[in-house]
Amino acid sequence: MLEYVKTILVKVSFDVRLFEKELRKGLKMLAKQELVLLRTWCYEQFSGIYRRIIKRVFAKAAI
Secondary structure, three states, X not given: OHHHHHHHHHHHOOOHHHHHHHHHHHHHHOOXXXXXXXXXXXXXXXXXXXXXXXXXXXXHHOO
16 A cells, blocks of 8 residues: 555645645555654655655554
8 A cells, every 4th residue: 555655645746735645645545654654754755855744644643
């Protein structure tokens, strides 16, 4: 599922609202170990444009 969530996030990364929505949905589908990997990957890929969103969404995830 982790690879699926990554694929979706890349495809919707052109739109702020879609990115946040899909990131939130992705968190619900993944196990805790995968959440850590996804958070790291998100910061590597999107921290330049979506740092605030990533931080806010993962803060609520209680990893």
